[in-house]
Amino acid sequence: MKLKAIEKLMEKFKNRKEQLYKQKEEGRKVFGMFCAYVPIEIILAANAIPVGLCGGKNDTIPIAEEDLPRNLCPLIKSSYGFKKAKSCPYFEASDIVIGETTCEGKKKMFELMEKMVPMHIMHLPHMKDEDSLKIWIKEVEKLKELVEKETGNKITEEKLKEAVDKVNKLRELFYKLYELRKNKPAPIKGLDVLKLFQFAYLLDIDDTIEILEDLIKELEERVKKGEGYDGKRILITGCPMVAGNNKIVELIEEVGGVVVGEESCTGTRYFENFVEGYSIEDIAKRYFKIPCACRYKNDERIENIKRLVKELDVDGVVYYTLQYCHTFNIEGKKVEDALKEEGIPIIRIETDYSESDREQLKTRLEAFIEMI
Amino acid sequence: MKLKAIEKLMEKFKNRKEQLYKQKEEGRKVFGMFCAYVPIEIILAANAIPVGLCGGKNDTIPIAEEDLPRNLCPLIKSSYGFKKAKSCPYFEASDIVIGETTCEGKKKMFELMEKMVPMHIMHLPHMKDEDSLKIWIKEVEKLKELVEKETGNKITEEKLKEAVDKVNKLRELFYKLYELRKNKPAPIKGLDVLKLFQFAYLLDIDDTIEILEDLIKELEERVKKGEGYDGKRILITGCPMVAGNNKIVELIEEVGGVVVGEESCTGTRYFENFVEGYSIEDIAKRYFKIPCACRYKNDERIENIKRLVKELDVDGVVYYTLQYCHTFNIEGKKVEDALKEEGIPIIRIETDYSESDREQLKTRLEAFIEMI
Numbered sequence: 001m002k003l004k005a006i007e008k009l010m011e012k013f014k015n016r017k018e019q020l021y022k023q024k025e026e027g028r029k030v031f032g033m034f035c036a037y038v039p040i041e042i043i044l045a046a047n048a049i050p051v052g053l054c055g056g057k058n059d060t061i062p063i064a065e066e067d068l069p070r071n072l073c074p075l076i077k078s079s080y081g082f083k084k085a086k087s088c089p090y091f092e093a094s095d096i097v098i099g100e101t102t103c104e105g106k107k108k109m110f111e112l113m114e115k116m117v118p119m120h121i122m123h124l125p126h127m128k129d130e131d132s133l134k135i136w137i138k139e140v141e142k143l144k145e146l147v148e149k150e151t152g153n154k155i156t157e158e159k160l161k162e163a164v165d166k167v168n169k170l171r172e173l174f175y176k177l178y179e180l181r182k183n184k185p186a187p188i189k190g191l192d193v194l195k196l197f198q199f200a201y202l203l204d205i206d207d208t209i210e211i212l213e214d215l216i217k218e219l220e221e222r223v224k225k226g227e228g229y230d231g232k233r234i235l236i237t238g239c240p241m242v243a244g245n246n247k248i249v250e251l252i253e254e255v256g257g258v259v260v261g262e263e264s265c266t267g268t269r270y271f272e273n274f275v276e277g278y279s280i281e282d283i284a285k286r287y288f289k290i291p292c293a294c295r296y297k298n299d300e301r302i303e304n305i306k307r308l309v310k311e312l313d314v315d316g317v318v319y320y321t322l323q324y325c326h327t328f329n330i331e332g333k334k335v336e337d338a339l340k341e342e343g344i345p346i347i348r349i350e351t352d353y354s355e356s357d358r359e360q361l362k363t364r365l366e367a368f369i370e371m372i
Numbered sequence: 373m374k375l376k377a378i379e380k381l382m383e384k385f386k387n388r389k390e391q392l393y394k395q396k397e398e399g400r401k402v403f404g405m406f407c408a409y410v411p412i413e414i415i416l417a418a419n420a421i422p423v424g425l426c427g428g429k430n431d432t433i434p435i436a437e438e439d440l441p442r443n444l445c446p447l448i449k450s451s452y453g454f455k456k457a458k459s460c461p462y463f464e465a466s467d468i469v470i471g472e473t474t475c476e477g478k479k480k481m482f483e484l485m486e487k488m489v490p491m492h493i494m495h496l497p498h499m500k501d502e503d504s505l506k507i508w509i510k511e512v513e514k515l516k517e518l519v520e521k522e523t524g525n526k527i528t529e530e531k532l533k534e535a536v537d538k539v540n541k542l543r544e545l546f547y548k549l550y551e552l553r554k555n556k557p558a559p560i561k562g563l564d565v566l567k568l569f570q571f572a573y574l575l576d577i578d579d580t581i582e583i584l585e586d587l588i589k590e591l592e593e594r595v596k597k598g599e600g601y602d603g604k605r606i607l608i609t610g611c612p613m614v615a616g617n618n619k620i621v622e623l624i625e626e627v628g629g630v631v632v633g634e635e636s637c638t639g640t641r642y643f644e645n646f647v648e649g650y651s652i653e654d655i656a657k658r659y660f661k662i663p664c665a666c667r668y669k670n671d672e673r674i675e676n677i678k679r680l681v682k683e684l685d686v687d688g689v690v691y692y693t694l695q696y697c698h699t700f701n702i703e704g705k706k707v708e709d710a711l712k713e714e715g716i717p718i719i720r721i722e723t724d725y726s727e728s729d730r731e732q733l734k735t736r737l738e739a740f741i742e743m744i
Contacts, residue, residue: 069701069722071443101498104476107668108702121668123504126473127495131507138503296479296493324696329441330480350441 001227005215006192012207013199017089023049023204024093029151032094032117033201034079035102036240036265036290037124039283041275042144044205045163046153052201053097054088055079056244058353067112073322074352075242076105083116090202091117096150098143100124102294103327120146126296133288140284161278166205173212174271180219181260182312185228187219190236190249190259197266198243231258232369233313237305237335238320238328240265245353248320248361255366261312263305264320265292272304293327301331302338309344316345316372318365323352345372373599377587378564384579385571389461395421395576396465401523404466404489405573406451407474408612408637408662409496411655413647414516416577417535418525424573425469426460427451428616430725439484445694446724447614448477455488462574463489468522470515472496474666475699492518498668505660512656533650538577545584546643552591553632554684557600559591562608562621562631569638570615603630604741605685609677609707610692611700612637617725620692620733627738633684635677636692637664644676665699673703674710681716688717688744690737695724717744 024030029048033040040050054060060081061074067084068077082088091097099110100122110121122139125132148155177196180187196215200208222228234257236249241264249259262268275286291301309317317339321329332348339346347368351357396402401420405412412422426432432453433446439456440449454460463469471482472494482493494511497504516527525531549568552559568587572580594600606629608621613636621631634640647658663673681689689711693701704720711718719740723729 067705069698071696072698072702101668104666105698105702107498108665108699111669112702112705123497123499123501123668125495125497125507126479129495131510132495135497135503135507293480294476296473296495297483324443324698326441326444326477326696326698327480330444330477330484333439333484 003188003192003215003218005211005218006195008214009196009199009211012203012211016202016204019204020049020051020089020093029095030093031147032091032097034098034106035100036270037100037102037287037292038098038122039140039143039287040205041160041163041167041283042140042147042155044166045155045159046147046151047159048147048151048153049204051090051094052242053079053091053094054082054243056198056242056353057082060085060087061353068109071324073103073105073325075240075245075322076109078353080109080113083113096120096146098122102292103325105324124294126294128288128295128297133285136288137281137284140280140287144280157278164275164278164283166209168274170200170205170209170212171271171274173209173216176216177212177219178261178268178312180216180223183223183228184313185226185230186233186258186260187222187228188215189229189253190234190262191246191253193259193262194241194246194249194266197262197270198241200270202243229258231256232315232372233258233260234369235259235261235263235305235308235312235314235317236267236320237263237317238332239322239325241320242266247351247353247355247358248318248349251358251362251365252318252369255362255369257365257369260314261308263301263308268304268308293331298331302335305335306338306342306344309339314344316347316368318368319346319348321348321350323350375560375564375587375590377583377590378567380586381568381571381583384575384583388574388576391576392421392423392461392465401467402465403519404463404469406470406478407472408642409472409474409659409664410470410494411512411515411659412577413532413535413539413655414512414519414527416538417527417531418519418523419531420519420523420525421576423462423466424614425451425463425466426454426615428570428614428725429454432457432459433725440481443696445475445477445697447612447617447694448481450725452481452485455485468492468518470494474664475697477696496666498666500660500667500669505657508660509653509656512652512659516652529650536647536650536655538581540646542572542577542581542584543643543646545581545588548588549584549591550633550640550684552588552595555595555600556685557598557602558605558630558632559594559600560587561601561625562606562634563618563625565631565634566613566618566621566638569634569636569642570613572642574615601630603628604687604744605630605632606741607631607633607635607677607680607684607686607689608639608692609635609689610704611694611697613692614638619723619725619727619730620690620721623730623734623737624690624741627734627741629737629741632686633680635673635680640676640680665703670703674707677707678710678714678716681711686716688719688740690740691718691720693720693722695722
């Protein structure tokens with residue numbers, strides 16, 4: 001029961017490196033990025049390419065641990081290791097890498113990474129108040145200046161409008177995908193959707209849009225025919241799972257669950273909320289709203305989780321923390337308390353990229369899914 | 373070879389709880405605080421009392437781990453546990469607790485703590501640029517409003533001037549203490565100085581000033597007589613060591629070292645830089661300069677360490693990280709590289725509040741001190 005659109009996704013991913021280097025040869029600049037907070041509209045409007053960076057593999061962690069503490073989040077260590085080992089094509093293609101002050105691990109890692117690659121750090125404030133928003137708007141303006149300077153292309157109003165419409169189109173398609181996942185049986189596996197989010201950071205946006213359009217048609221067909229996946233319906237919430245890091249979703253679907261939603265940077269935090277207007281301020285405002293645990297008082301996230309549980313008819317929530325990620329880990333307590341109050345089953349998992357805890361996690365997830 | 377001033381310090385500390393509650397009964401408000409970034413001038417100018425909060429004991433960690441992750445800095449867990457157990461007199465005396473967005477562990481812990489005690493969080497931005505300074509100035513203004521409202525006392529220009537002069541006086545005395553520690557032999561043990569810094573957060577400022585004045589006279593006598601402590605001269609740099617957490621200094625001085633300086637929040641970051649003027653902005657600027665690893669690009673700290681090594685004629689540097697403190701841990705790499713380049717011996721220690729690693733640390737520190 002393979003989806004053609006997912007086969008196309010894998011094909012596009014396989015060819016992405018070649019395509020990216022070709023685009024680069026044609027004179028387009030490449031901006032690497034770590035995080036869903038980077039407003040890709042700005043980059044696209046200058047005819048440049050935003051691309052996510054590798055950070056989902058265990059292999060590059062040992063080389064990173066020569067410089068970084070061992071007890072640091074695997075995503076941060078893996079990213080740093082990829083750059084140090086020069087083994088990530090997206091890193092190597094990047095003319096400049098955009099970092100942000102989301103978590104302190106990344107913030108301080110960037111200080112070491114900038115010896116290896118030109119970097120630009122965006123200041124995302126801790127708070128969500130008006131003064132913090134003003135800082136963030138300025139940061140997006142600074143990014144615009146940087147991108148214009150780096151590419152030599154002026155970001156005109158027209159170009160910006162085009163880019164905003166395009167990324168909003170992408171968001172609309174992800175919303176549609178989520179609409180379709182409300183159905184029972186779920187028309188698509190969580191693992192396929194995870195790959196879609198992971199590769200959306202890496203692929204050319206036009207390709208991602210094309211794949212999503214195909215996928216939605218296919219899923220509509222499935223829904224009509226009542227085809228899909230039964231099983232306990234799981235919402236994942238927490239840290240991002242970047243390409244290579246599929247362990248938890250694989251395990252959930254091995255033991256009889258089906259992931260129907262992801263409150264994650266590889267999930268709703270990637271696409272929710274449209275840019276409502278065509279100014280830099282409008283763009284900044286949309287990104288500022290992303291409910292990441294790195295922000296002080298992030299209660300919108302809890303509301304989102306509760307809403308998603310209802311909308312997607314979820315049986316249980318898997319709270320996923322990358323080891324040593326303090327923000328998501330501590331916020332987990334608030335989320336757990338809030339869900340328990342509503343009688344929503346939740347299990348909290350903290351793990352890294354190693355395979356050593358796979359069996360143990362499988363046992364825990366199996367018990368959770370049997371119980372709910 | 374006991375110092376009378378240190379005996380007085382211990383005496384004052386023993387009576388502090390009683391004194392604080394008496395001051396409270398007289399109608400003075402108490403503002404609890406975690407961090408050297410809180411501008412105590414504002415609190416003093418309203419005839420209120422700034423007081424540091426407990427967080428240096430292992431005993432309160434288990435109760436904290438009911439809510440907080442185990443792999444979180446012991447200082448954060450211990451503080452939270454003290455409040456939860458209601459076992460810290462300074463916490464219990466506090467009418468309001470001032471937090472700040474220094475590290476993400478604290479930032480997110482505050483979200484849980486505020487269910488137990490009224491809190492006010494100051495937004496310390498990640499960056500050191502002008503826009504961030506503007507935010508910080510506003511935060512100090514907001515603190516002034518809060519303190520005025522809470523105490524019912526107007527912070528007049530005159531009151532503020534008085535408070536600034538007083539805290540500057542305290543800073544001047546700590547500078548003098550550091551001047552005296554340049555001597556060989558060192559006229560005072562590191563453990564005594566550590567206690568002085570720890571209790572400076574807790575005692576009435578007038579008492580601390582009195583003790584420091586006495587101490588300086590005593591130390592001047594010692595220097596004249598050539599009395600003091602020989603041994604390898606050690607600079608400690610890194611995380612704060614709040615009251616109760618003396619392990620590393622004890623160990624260094626057990627194995628033949630003498631701590632002659634602390635680049636720490638219980639050290640230079642507590643007193644360096646005067647407030648230069650009497651406005652809120654002048655006060656904000658002084659605190660904004662504190663070179664904590666929580667800030668992005670904190671190279672002033674490295675320069676300070678190199679300067680202190682020279683000024684205090686240091687033989688070796690002990691880099692101290694509280695377990696899971698990402699910012700100081702990662703910045704340690706930059707500090708280590710910078711010191712090695714200058715041929716300054718450095719050892720990096722990461723530990724928590726348990727006693728289980730005492731012997732292992734002792735062996736490492738002994739080897740380091742023999743080697744330098």
